[in-house]
Amino acid sequence: MTPFNIIVAMDPDRGIGKDGRIPWQLKGDLRHFREMTTTTRDKNKRNAVIMGRRTWDSLPDPFRPLPGRINVVITRNEQLRLPEGVMKAGGLAQALELLDEKGIRKTCETVFVIGGAQIYEQAVRLKGCRMIFSTQILHSFPCDTFFPPFADCFYQTSASQRHKEDRIEYLFAEYRRKDSGQPQAV
Secondary structure, three states: OOOEEEEEEEOOOOEEEEOOEOOOOOHHHHHHHHHHHHOOOOOOOEEEEEEEHHHHHHOOHHHOOOOOEEEEEEOOOOOOOOOOOOEEEOOHHHHHHHHHOOOHHHHEEEEEEOOOHHHHHHHHHOOOEEEEEEEEEOOOOOOOEEOOOOOOOEEEEEEOOOEEEOOEEEEEEEEEEOOOOOOOOO
16 A cells, blocks of 8 residues: 555644634645645655545635645546546545556655545554644634544654744644554653
């Protein structure tokens, strides 16, 4: 299985959305997301982003597909029309297989799962998920969509200093899978 990471922004209750939208607008979080999902060590490669159809639909038109990245949309709707170059998969496993096929893996450096909740739920359970890169919003929001519990399988390896924007504090944290063979932080 292709190894992959998750990138997510969540509040203290693991809330990630309300009515199909992100309940906060933080330029620093958006900048962090863009940098994480576009930056590669090898300038000849790109990163891939895997998302559910609702996440795809929530992207503003000027940013759909996400530029500079290989975009894969998970949907059960076989009739869904996507722009040229955007791949479609019936599930997370199929999306990961697509990135292994057709020589794509040779040009793809890192794979990120970017949502939504159902896709995150599947991703957290797969051993191929190595890291979670999380923007921790330090204020609770009224959310109706949540990131799944993950503390049993992941441990925190780092956290940034706090940032403040529009009276909302947040930080960037990284979590590694406990059974990834790496030493755990004490």
